[in-house]
Amino acid sequence: MARVWVFDSNISTDDIIAGRYLPKFEATKDPSWLGSHVMENIAPNFASKVGWGDIIVAGRNFGCGSSREEAPIALKAAGVSAAVAESFARIFYRNSINRGLPVLTSKGVRKNFKSGDEIKVDMKGGVIRNVTTGKTFKVEPLPEFVLNILNAGGLLPYLKRNVGKTRR
Amino acid sequence: MTITEKIFARASGKKRVSPGEIVEAKVDAAMIHDLTGPLAIHVFQEIGAAKVWDPSKIVIIADHQVPANSVDAAENHIMLRKFASEQKIQGFYDIFEGICHQVLPEKGFALPGRLVVGADSHTTTYGALGCVSAGVGATDMAAVFATGKLWFRVPESIKIVVEKKLPRRVMAKDLILKIIGDLGAEGANYRAVEFTGKGMLNVSMDGRMTMCNMGVEMGAKNAIVPPDAATKKYLAGRAKERYRAVYSDPSAKYVETHTYDLSELGPQVACPHSVDNVKPVSEVGKVEIDQAFLGSCTNGRMEDLEAAAEILKGKKVSRRVRLIVSPASRDVYREALDAGLIRILVEAGAMVEAPCCAACMGSHIGILAPGEVCVSSSNRNFRGRQGSPESKVYLASPATVAASAIKGAITDPRDV
Numbered sequence: 001m002a003r004v005w006v007f008d009s010n011i012s013t014d015d016i017i018a019g020r021y022l023p024k025f026e027a028t029k030d031p032s033w034l035g036s037h038v039m040e041n042i043a044p045n046f047a048s049k050v051g052w053g054d055i056i057v058a059g060r061n062f063g064c065g066s067s068r069e070e071a072p073i074a075l076k077a078a079g080v081s082a083a084v085a086e087s088f089a090r091i092f093y094r095n096s097i098n099r100g101l102p103v104l105t106s107k108g109v110r111k112n113f114k115s116g117d118e119i120k121v122d123m124k125g126g127v128i129r130n131v132t133t134g135k136t137f138k139v140e141p142l143p144e145f146v147l148n149i150l151n152a153g154g155l156l157p158y159l160k161r162n163v164g165k166t167r168r
Numbered sequence: 169m170t171i172t173e174k175i176f177a178r179a180s181g182k183k184r185v186s187p188g189e190i191v192e193a194k195v196d197a198a199m200i201h202d203l204t205g206p207l208a209i210h211v212f213q214e215i216g217a218a219k220v221w222d223p224s225k226i227v228i229i230a231d232h233q234v235p236a237n238s239v240d241a242a243e244n245h246i247m248l249r250k251f252a253s254e255q256k257i258q259g260f261y262d263i264f265e266g267i268c269h270q271v272l273p274e275k276g277f278a279l280p281g282r283l284v285v286g287a288d289s290h291t292t293t294y295g296a297l298g299c300v301s302a303g304v305g306a307t308d309m310a311a312v313f314a315t316g317k318l319w320f321r322v323p324e325s326i327k328i329v330v331e332k333k334l335p336r337r338v339m340a341k342d343l344i345l346k347i348i349g350d351l352g353a354e355g356a357n358y359r360a361v362e363f364t365g366k367g368m369l370n371v372s373m374d375g376r377m378t379m380c381n382m383g384v385e386m387g388a389k390n391a392i393v394p395p396d397a398a399t400k401k402y403l404a405g406r407a408k409e410r411y412r413a414v415y416s417d418p419s420a421k422y423v424e425t426h427t428y429d430l431s432e433l434g435p436q437v438a439c440p441h442s443v444d445n446v447k448p449v450s451e452v453g454k455v456e457i458d459q460a461f462l463g464s465c466t467n468g469r470m471e472d473l474e475a476a477a478e479i480l481k482g483k484k485v486s487r488r489v490r491l492i493v494s495p496a497s498r499d500v501y502r503e504a505l506d507a508g509l510i511r512i513l514v515e516a517g518a519m520v521e522a523p524c525c526a527a528c529m530g531s532h533i534g535i536l537a538p539g540e541v542c543v544s545s546s547n548r549n550f551r552g553r554q555g556s557p558e559s560k561v562y563l564a565s566p567a568t569v570a571a572s573a574i575k576g577a578i579t580d581p582r583d584v
Contacts, residue, residue, distance in 0.1 A: 022531065023203065023240040023531065026204075026206040026207055026240070027240035027243045042551060064353055066288075066289050091305060098307035156307060
């Protein structure tokens, strides 16, 4: 079962992965390098404690700031399987879908979760459930083409699968 | 339609578009740099495309880690050079040219009425020239490289009406900080911000770039200024092609309108650790500083260096303070040299560095230790942005940075 990690509003992509870790990733393309430093500036223990499949629940404007696609790459590499927030900054939102990280918008979600709560996400049904408290919350539904990209694991694998088919 | 809607309509081959509509638009220019570019190139190669859609429309600039400060950075620069050469990219600018958001307009790639994307959030800068200009990630950029097209959601527009003139030692930076403080860090999320009104005629091209640059700090997709005589003058001798300016219709619809009277504005400071934590400099209190940074894609232009030099002329930077100056481009550096500004800054005690992103993002030079405080003319004061998570960054205008460097504490530039 996925555990929740709660973050405040206005978590920036600098918070998610600091600029100093980008050059090495750009040169090596090794996502684990980013994963080992994710959230380091604001939650130094997060990278070592986050479990595979865990989910971030955050306030408003999650992922604001830089256009660095390393932010969703770092979250995924650390094991984060989705981010649920009251709102997302636009470049991070696009980058996350392109990288196959589900980003779900749910008004007022932040105050209904505590770090450590268990969570269940039904993307297709547009519902998340706080298993610990038993409460369920609606998320804004994602259009089908976005779900298809997410199911493929991102835009690149999606294109490879689908464009490849039509070409040959 | 608004100016932004008209540009999206033209770029997507439609007569009209409405906010909320998803369009596939043709891109007129696409920019990558050394910090995000290698990943975009990697994804482009993974897609399996052999050639970029149009090598004359791509701009590649090494500006973040220049000169290289690590083996990784040096390898990233090699990757950009190799790709630019293989793909015959005409707009390739190596490590000595300056910051992408100054070089691209200088070289005439950002034109009124056009659609520009960049793999950098501060791509909003080019809206100062009357184009729609938005930041994208590496995968979206790879798709643009391969096809020349990208999908967009047509944004709603927020109108900012600017009136009158800035008082002495108050700058466009103070205006945009004030606006961000009022609207909040996501006050313009997914939206276009249009700076208009007679007062904008009194804001220089440098100042307009500062304002549009920071549009993204309130979440904007793009920020835009209607072209005027100053735009035309700036583009004379620079524009890569002929262009046609477009303007918002009188009947254009806006989700919000805000009005600012420049004559009533004073110096503003964004306090740690968010860009919308804005106060008038008089309300910041006593804040001693260790470092002052004058530069970046927000405030490393001629007007900025002039404002700082006017204050620093014949004065000395406090012995407690390191003043780091990085002109935004080689052209700005040369112009500042010719105008005698560099001598004034150096004699006052500044370290003048090569044109680059420098101390803005904590991975090149001027990195802060735990407990240190920097007053910076750049655009972000997020925790750890310029080094240690235990350091603090205050954002201010070049005039405030210069005055603070002299006094060793955050200072109202009107008081020195």
